[in-house]
Amino acid sequence: MSDTKNTPAPAPVPGANKVPKTERGRRTLRALLNAAAEEFGEKGFHDAAISQITARAGVATGSFYVYFDSKEAIFQALVRDLSGQVKDFVAPRIAAAPDQIAAEQAGQLAYLEFVRQHKEIYRIIDESEFVDPAAYREHYTKSATRIASRLQSAMERGEISDGDCEVRAWALMGINVFLGLRYGVWGDEAPEDVVREAGRFITEGLAPRKDSPQKSPARREEKP
Amino acid sequence: MSDTKNTPAPAPVPGANKVPKTERGRRTLRALLNAAAEEFGEKGFHDAAISQITARAGVATGSFYVYFDSKEAIFQALVRDLSGQVKDFVAPRIAAAPDQIAAEQAGQLAYLEFVRQHKEIYRIIDESEFVDPAAYREHYTKSATRIASRLQSAMERGEISDGDCEVRAWALMGINVFLGLRYGVWGDEAPEDVVREAGRFITEGLAPRKDSPQKSPARREEKP
Amino acid sequence: MSDTKNTPAPAPVPGANKVPKTERGRRTLRALLNAAAEEFGEKGFHDAAISQITARAGVATGSFYVYFDSKEAIFQALVRDLSGQVKDFVAPRIAAAPDQIAAEQAGQLAYLEFVRQHKEIYRIIDESEFVDPAAYREHYTKSATRIASRLQSAMERGEISDGDCEVRAWALMGINVFLGLRYGVWGDEAPEDVVREAGRFITEGLAPRKDSPQKSPARREEKP
Amino acid sequence: MSDTKNTPAPAPVPGANKVPKTERGRRTLRALLNAAAEEFGEKGFHDAAISQITARAGVATGSFYVYFDSKEAIFQALVRDLSGQVKDFVAPRIAAAPDQIAAEQAGQLAYLEFVRQHKEIYRIIDESEFVDPAAYREHYTKSATRIASRLQSAMERGEISDGDCEVRAWALMGINVFLGLRYGVWGDEAPEDVVREAGRFITEGLAPRKDSPQKSPARREEKP
DNA sequence: CATGAATGAGAGTTCATTCAT
DNA sequence: TATGAATGAACTCTCATTCAT
Structure with a gap:
């Protein structure tokens, strides 16, 4: 989800094995990527x-190989393509925040909203762990x-506590x-509420407020 | 990673489609599961x-179907088998903690250590998202x-702050x-250090300590 | 066309990627090789x-890959199989000859006869130059x-002239x-006649007999 | 390797399906043939x-069909082109020989030298057996x-022995x-030495010289 | 219980050739 | 002439599963 940021845009569609030289070619390539997002997502x-994929895109089987070398190749191209979309959606909202903690929360909210609108993206990126581990x-x-x-910057500015x-x-x-995953893909709770609760978690953690009275005990069981 | 816990243990190997009646059968079944863990993990x-899998186990292809109905079946059996192992490792260490915050940190540490020793487990459980989404x-x-x-219990006891x-x-x-993923599967940093840092994150969050001097704003960029 | 001669017969069918363990398997393998000889020959x-090939052999497509890894693999196995057949046909007739010159002529005759009966072998072995150059x-x-x-041996015995x-x-x-190629595959002249003429070529070459009168001239044109 | 010899040379490049009318066209055609020689040879x-082939020639795919009707067509054109080269190299050296035996040897030597300098030609012409058997x-x-x-002429002149x-x-x-094949394509022995040895084979055959002492029998094994 | 040969539907991929620009 | 995208038939190869022994 990021980081083609400062590269000079080497190709209109990052990851495609061939850059089309005509307008028609550009349309076909885009149709293939859109079709692939649907197909892989489903x-x-x-x-x-x-x-x-080619059927959805309305082109012949062989046309696929004009632009991509393999099924893995288009998957990879798709991951990069989608990453770019996430970045373009989230980045400006982070940049607009007044301080770092607000920025993290704004990013969280933006990410949640994006995921909800593009549930297939979630699955595709996650599956890359198994398709293209690198x-x-x-x-x-x-x-x-x-x-x-x-x-790190925020820490140096004193906006957040010291630590790794x-x-x-x-x-x-x-x-x-x-x-x-929970509130974007599976659930439909209001993102703002989720972020507000998580925000308290972020800003104050699980620790009780300094002025609240401490009690004692314990408990059990495992983790995830 | 859990929760076949209170079932009456119908078979020594949960999830296997057939319970072997002979000692030889038990050995074959165990060999298949071990082989499957290697194969799926790699x-x-x-x-x-x-x-x-059968080759690794040293049995004939056909023998596989004596114990499992399908490839999915052995995968599920394996996931349950491994989940049990995680639970058995993590649960007692959570139970031994004096309070809830200590418990969460103990669980985190135990989980990290377990993952590091069984990296293939992480991958197998993760992949179940795509093999068996439910x-x-x-x-x-x-x-x-x-x-x-x-x-919830801890909150009611006042050990942690209010919230969802x-x-x-x-x-x-x-x-x-x-x-x-980062420090168990990919990295080899000392788990204790990681948990300590994460622990400060948990207990105090990103917020600067109340007594540290506040400066001002800044921010940028996207999230994951 | 030879030379698995002194090896201890490592497999019933040299070159096959898998040695069948049952009689049924041996029949299938032989059927595949025979079918391949026909198919490649034609x-x-x-x-x-x-x-x-599988259709000719009367087995399912997948059965092919039980015995061979690829089309190249069965081709290579076939070349070795046929080479063995040639050797088994020609070798004894060479061994039976009284001296080296007679042996070479006997070999030539045997080779010619064999080629005539197995024209497809000629093509298959020749094509290996392009399929499997090594x-x-x-x-x-x-x-x-x-x-x-x-x-060399004959030369040392004085049966043939000195030379490389x-x-x-x-x-x-x-x-x-x-x-x-000319008289085995393409033509149907009597092999004995061909060998007799070639035999005179072998034993006496193009040189005029010592007692025949020499004349003079010259001529032209290219070679093959 | 020859024999488009007496055709009225309808095109500068025999076998091409279309005769280019412009200088640019001629260059493209020649570039395609050169590229084809490389590609087919390799x-x-x-x-x-x-x-x-078009990539090597530096032209677009479609341009190929401006000059050739098919893959087979350019292959044939190439074979003729190369045959002409062989002929032009070998023929004059045969014509210059004083008698038939010398002519055959001169041809052999010339052929060997040519093959060595154009190894890919050997392969291309040989493969025509499978591409265009006729x-x-x-x-x-x-x-x-x-x-x-x-x-035949030499025989009638008495330069060589009688025979078919x-x-x-x-x-x-x-x-x-x-x-x-052996000394031109695969080996790098001096052609003159090879021809000299083969020449003795031609002129005197395997037979021991009439005045050398004869011993007796022996033999074994197969032919090619 | 174990074996291992057999199955066959279905997938990815190639590339000579066509054609609109 | 030249271009390069588009085509689609045809092929090789995979592998979970079955079954006779």
Whole structure:
């Protein structure tokens, strides 16, 4: 979900194996990517069929291979394409926030809203863990790095507490992804409410307020 | 990762389609499950081949269907088998904690350690999202419900702040899973350090300590 | 066309990717090879279809891949299989000859007769130059080496004139192959007549007999 | 390798389906033929791709069909083009020989040298057996006929011994082709040495010289 | 229980050729 | 002439599952 940001846009559709030279070619390529998003989103990578993608796109089977070398290739192109869409949606809302904590919350809200409107994106990106592990790893690593550098700056400015920014970045990303899964893909609760609750979690954590009375006990059971 | 807990244990290996009656049969069944864990862990569900599983187990292809009805069946059996292992490892350490916040951190640490020792488990359970979506959803939903009820009790006892416990449960689970991915599967940092940093995140959040001097604004960029 | 001679028969069908363990399996494998000989012989490697081979053999498409990894694999197995057949036909007739020159002529005759009865073999082995160049080269190199060593021995015994035995081996092999092409595959002249004429060529060459009168001139044009 | 000799040269490039009218067209046609020689030489007929030929030639795919009707067509054109090159190289050296035996040896030497400098030609012409069997057969038949008629004349002049000239022509051609394969394409021995040894084979055969002492028998093994 | 050969539907992929621009 | 996108028939290969022994 990010990071083609400062590259000079080498191709109109990142990841495509061939850059079309004519307008007609550009239309066909876009039709293939849209069809692939539908097909992969509905069926998942392995049950998706290239013949179905071309059928949805309204082109012949062979046309697929004019633009992509393989099923994996279009999947990868699609992941990058969708990542770009997420970035374009979320980035400006982060940039508009007054401080870092507000920024993280704005990003969370934006991410949640985007996921809800593009549920298939969630599945596609997640499945890349199994289809193209390197891409999956790179995707999350880059996102975490970016979050971490935001936190680092904020920490230096004194906006947030001291601590390991990388660990906190991964934790934050985990929160966003799982809230996205639960409340974006599966549920339909109001994103604002979710973010408000999670926001309190972020800003104050599980710790009781300093002025509230502490009691005692314990409890049990496992984790996820 | 859990919750076949209170079933009356109809078979020594939960999920197997047939309970072996002979000692030889039991050995074959166990060999198949071990082989499947390797094969699925290395190749993922779709690229794993039954013929490879039987080859690793040292039995004939046909023998597979004596114990399992299908490829999906052994995968599910395996997921339950592994979930039980995670639960048996994590649960007692949660139960031993003095209070809820300590419990969550103990669970996090235990989970991280377990993931590191069984990296293939992480992958197999994750892939169930695509192999058996209902099981995947149920797995995380049950885990979240359990965490939420722990938080609810703690909240009522005043151990933690007020707020929506389900949202916080999903957030916590997201933190655990992503730290598990980053520091359990991919990295080799000391789990204690990771949990300590994440613990400060949990207990105090991103908010600066009340006594630290506040400066001003800034921000930018997107989320995951 | 030779040279699995002194190996301890590692497999009933040299080159097959899998050795059948049951009688039924052996029958299927043989049926596939026979079908492949027909199909490749009639259509050549590239126009031959695996589906046609299995159809001729009376088995399902998938059964092909029980025994061979690819179209190239069965082609290679077939070349070895046929080479063995040639060897088994020609070798004893060479061994029965009284001296080396008679042996070479007996071999030539036997080769010619064999080619005539198995015209498809000729085409298949020849095509291996393009399908499996290493096999083709090895095939001819080994044959030439064997001929050369026969000539070497004969030379040391004084049965033939002094000279480079390798060059003469390749020359002899060229004669046999081209006479096989012209009079075995394409023509139907009596092999005995052909060999008698070629035999005079072998034993006395183009040189006029010592007692015949020499004249003068010259001439022109190219070679093959 | 020859014999478009007396046709009225309808086009600068024999075999091309269309004669270019412009200078630009002529350059494109020549670029395509050169590219085809490379591509067919490296990959063989079936693995060669039109798209690769056009890529090598630096023209668009569609341009190919301006000059050739099909893949087979350019292959044939190429074979004729190369045959002409062989002929032009070999013929004058045969014509310059003082007698028939010297002529055959001169031809052999010239052929060997040419093959060595144009290894891809050997392969391309050989493959025509499978791409265009009629052309292949005609090619060798014509060559043999020409050699036979030379021998016939020489025989009538008493330069060579009596015998069937056609059989001897095919034998000679076989020698040349196989020595070309072994010492032209695969090896790098001095052509003169090869021809000298083969020459002794031609002029005197395998027979021991009349004045050398005869010993006795022995033999074994098969032919090619 | 175990074996391993057989099955066959279905997938991805190739590429010579056509044609609108 | 030149271009390059579009075509689609045809092919090789995979593998979960069945079944006779």
